[in-house]
Amino acid sequence: MNGIIDQLAHGGAFILAAIGFLIFFLTQIWRAVHVEESYGENLISVKQPKKEWLLLAFILIVGIVVVFRLFMEYGNPGENMPESYRSVLLGGAVMVIGLLIFLAIRTVSPTRFFTNGILVHDYGYVPWEDVISVDRLPDGRFQIFVNRTKPFKGKSCFIRYEAPQEAALTEIFRKYVY
Numbered sequence: 001m002n003g004i005i006d007q008l009a010h011g012g013a014f015i016l017a018a019i020g021f022l023i024f025f026l027t028q029i030w031r032a033v034h035v036e037e038s039y040g041e042n043l044i045s046v047k048q049p050k051k052e053w054l055l056l057a058f059i060l061i062v063g064i065v066v067v068f069r070l071f072m073e074y075g076n077p078g079e080n081m082p083e084s085y086r087s088v089l090l091g092g093a094v095m096v097i098g099l100l101i102f103l104a105i106r107t108v109s110p111t112r113f114f115t116n117g118i119l120v121h122d123y124g125y126v127p128w129e130d131v132i133s134v135d136r137l138p139d140g141r142f143q144i145f146v147n148r149t150k151p152f153k154g155k156s157c158f159i160r161y162e163a164p165q166e167a168a169l170t171e172i173f174r175k176y177v178y
Contacts, residue, residue: 015091022098029105031124039125040115044168046161048107048121049140056107063100067093111159113172120144123157128176142169 035042070093074086109121117127132145142159161169 014088015094018091018095018098021095025098025102029102032106032119032121033109035112035119036125039117039119043113043115043172044165046111046113046159046165046169048110049160049162052107052160056104059103060100063096067096067100070096111161113169115176118144118159120157120159123153126157131177134173134177136166136170142173 070089073081074089074093077086106122111121112119117125118131119125126144126146130146130148132147134145135143137143137158140160140163142161143156144159145156147155159169
């Protein structure tokens, strides 16, 4: 028992935390992507702007470099590196990989409008009844204010869109929100 406690104290807890974050990321992805029949008919899917894709590409490149560096250090431990530090490196790699998968899937997944609500790629499903108001921001996105918050979410979410889609989105908001 003392060995297990000692191992947790020297880095095993970091691996458990990384696995916990990975499970959290996967459940959040599931909620932001999963479509149910109760959402109704699909009206439109919003394309992500090119800025989002470029930002994702940059994050993925930096993340891959970080993971590669973590595995290089894991494979070639230095003389000053204690044995417990290797499990911390492994936990850090798992956590970064989980975060990269999380960001990639959420960015690739489009925001979808349904007759009964909206599935925002980084917020989850919001029924039309929960939408208080919608503001168009000058930087090419809509901000939706919600009256019921979800765990780990705020009272608003953003919809980024390409300029040609603005008229169709405005029409949907006029029909279902105002």
